Amino acid sequence: MAAGAVLYRNLRTFQIWGANTEVGKTVFSTVLCNAARAKRDRVQYIKPVSTGNIEDADSSHIRRFAVDRHLDKDDAFSSLCLHQYELPISPDRAAAVSKLHIPQDDALLTEIAQVLSQRAELGGWAFIETAGGVHSPGPNGTSQADLYRPLRVPAVLIADSKLGGISQTIAAYESLKIRGYDVESVLLFEDDYYQNDLQLKAYFKQHGTPCRTLPKLHAPQPSKEKDEELMLRYYEKHSQSPIIEEILAHMKQRHDDRIKNLESMPSRAHSKIWYPFTQSTMLSPEKITAIDSARGDYFQTLQKGDSLLRSSFDGSGSWWTQGLGHGNPQLMLAAAYAAGRYGHVMFAEAVHEPALQLAEMLLGYLSNPRLSRVFYSDNGSTGIEVAVKMALRAARIRYGWGPNEKLGVLGLSGSYHGDTMGAMDCSEPSTYNEKIEWYEGKGFWFSYPTVSCVDGRWTVAVPPALQQHFGADKPFRSLADIMDLERREAGREYEQYRVFITQTLKKLRDEGRRFGALLLEPVVLGAGGMIFVDPLFQRALVSVVRSSPQLFADDAHFPSSSSAWTGLPVVFDEVFTGLYRLGRRSAASLLQVHPDISVHAKLLTGGLLPLCATAASEDIFRAFESDDKSDALLHGHSYTAHAVGCSVAIESLKEMDKLDATGAWDAFKRTWTVTQESNDDEPVWSVWDKSFVEETSGRARVDAVWALGSVLAITLKDVSGAGYKSTAAKDVQAALFAGDAPEWNVHSRILGNVIYFMAGQTSTQESVQRVQEVLRKVLV
Structure with a gap:
């Protein structure tokens, strides 16, 4: 697992960035180190990657000039270069x-984090100097702006005082900001000719970031001795200048304010925020998790001690939304581009490129020949309301029912489609x-058999109330066998399902009940308790x-078009299960429906952002056509x-594919x-190990237990039968949050006696394995 964000109570850590190469990062690093040492603070200087001759390396320069010989002690100052490559070219090529x-x-x-951890108890200052400019590559070619982002160390930007430096500096600043860096100070050399500092000071004043200057360095000297003499004079004069003292005091204050704000957030939130799905009488500030940032699979959350942050595995996938990792650079850039190009524009009888491109x-992407239209809304719940409006209208028009006819939906017991x-x-x-x-x-809402692994055997479990129809539970050799619907359709159980469904629907018809849609969460019911429905039952239900x-x-009839709906419009709620959540582009493909x-x-x-797309067939779309505007789908959102x-969604679909x-x-x-023995071309699989499950x-x-795609659901025994109100999983959730190491834990959610986990589509085997290992320890 990669290192997470670093924040220590007594070690004030900052990262020195350059708007370009040759802007003076090492000179300003030396000035800051000397200024801190002058106040008798301990100082750690780290150069993660350096290129060029070791004698001319930045860490060597620091060792020569960033030591006050009157104050220095063995452990009071340290200069360290982690990786030095001899060729004076970009780090990736040199490496x-x-x-x-x-x-x-x-x-x-991890190396950087370990060095900081070793110095944390000593306190003082730590300065991490990058190489080249903000987007100069690291050893593996990754832009430094992305490479160092997981550490989320506050930044000091060294501006470019040369010709073109204003543009370079602002571009560097914006690159850091849109990646979540806190740029605390901007420093640069004075230049009487270009006077970049005048424009940059005005720019950064608007952003509340102090921008200060120091005199530029002397011209290169013919002798090394003379050059070093002038450098020493420069550092002696400017390391204790009022400007640097002001900057150092500002940085210290920002460090202290960050900690104060983070530590006070739970109590402030407790008094101001109304939390979802939370009984306030059971909530105290101590139970509120303060999240400083997030990256990849992990939150960076507040903990007690000198090391204030730890990595918390996002076990719920941030309520099932997370797929490509927190802070994903591609999604972030897509969002920034669209925000800059459009902001938000109204959509009624208009179109913009991202909306059209996403619809197409x-x-x-869904490979469904029935679907031809896309309606956009804000989130899954509103998208479901749109879908139900579509379906009910289509059924009413088809069957000639009146506009005030009371219509219901057919679904599954335990299903839930939003709030x-x-x-x-x-x-x-x-x-x-x-x-x-x-x-x-x-x-x-129909009752149905479910799928799970019990005592190492995959089983289709039949509820007692249905055993008279379907018999006892049925064991299978593997999950793949259960999902082999083509083979299972030829068996007796499929016909049993159809008979049961048909008899139930006849009974409902004879009672005078009318329905306008079949609404299903394909394969897995989410909020209802992570219930894995026997896919053969759902397939039979659609078929009947x-x-x-x-x-x-x-007066029912079959329309002539092969793509038109028959019986009732079939609506799939893939808000949770779709788009590779269960290992496929669409959960519908698992049902072959x-x-x-x-x-x-x-x-x-x-x-990254809330957005919902409700895709519908042309037949459904035509049901709303009329000469009367009031017959249109009168639904919309600001x-x-x-x-x-839409732009982020396009990038998301591309990335998953x-x-x-x-x-x-x-x-x-x-x-x-x-x-795997299924005839299906695509395998049934999960990121969670089969042997572990x-x-x-x-x-x-x-x-x-069951696992499919990125989802793992564990149902704990609970004789109370309390369902959602059960507390059977609380102790497991608490043990996971306690973690098995100071720097790591698991943040999870529970649904009564079900504790579930959702990896992302970019989760690593290392992350998944670590969660599995801690689960082995706590499930005793």
């Missing part, structure tokens, strides 16, 4: 031609909605609904087709495909 060790990016960050891309009122009404009564004053469940229009209307309407959010934007969100095409998940797949399913306190 490539060198026979020396080339550290991986994560290893380099998504329709192709807006209309979406709530599409779910049966539950903890989420039973105390909502306007709630009125409008539908019928589509092949039996007479169950829904007396093409819905008439499909709803996508969360991973759509890789976890931020419909938000250009920034690239991961799939380049085999980024092959190592995960191999642990699941050894015994099967082993965990045999633990004494574990009732069942």
